[in-house]
Amino acid sequence: xxxxxxxxxxxxxxxxxxxxxxxxxxxxxxxxxxxxxxxxxxxxxxxxxxxxxxxxxxxxxxxxxxxxxxxxxxxxxxxxxxxxxxxxxxxxxxxxxxxxxxxxxxxxxxxxxxxxxxxxxxx
Numbered sequence: 001x002x003x004x005x006x007x008x009x010x011x012x013x014x015x016x017x018x019x020x021x022x023x024x025x026x027x028x029x030x031x032x033x034x035x036x037x038x039x040x041x042x043x044x045x046x047x048x049x050x051x052x053x054x055x056x057x058x059x060x061x062x063x064x065x066x067x068x069x070x071x072x073x074x075x076x077x078x079x080x081x082x083x084x085x086x087x088x089x090x091x092x093x094x095x096x097x098x099x100x101x102x103x104x105x106x107x108x109x110x111x112x113x114x115x116x117x118x119x120x121x122x123x
Contacts, residue, residue, distance in 0.1 A: 050103030
């Protein structure tokens with residue numbers, strides 16, 4: 001079982017920045033596609049950003065130009081840099097791994113999930 005551990009969530013004012021991290025001890029991490037999703041209270045889980053094993057990146061329209069996904073295979077970690085945060089970015093953020101190496105916006109294509117980290121943006 002692959003364990004993914006998110007960190008970096010916090011309370012921040014609108015316009016601020018946060019960097020989320022998702023780490024694993026899985027040695028095959030470098031072959032995985034990784035994604036970030038978020039879920040706000042009363043809403044469905046939604047795709048935020050993804051990065052394939054070849055480092056091709058994808059973003060939801062709502063975060064393009066503000067969020068950046070990256071990965072450090074030497075640390076088995078994927079990051080989500082979030083700038084210009086808005087109150088509507090408030091949610092629990094989850095990372096997910098796709099063992100095929102691809103990434104997609106569809107949650108059920110991912111094989112493993114982290115436990116989530118809370119991001120709260122105050123106005």
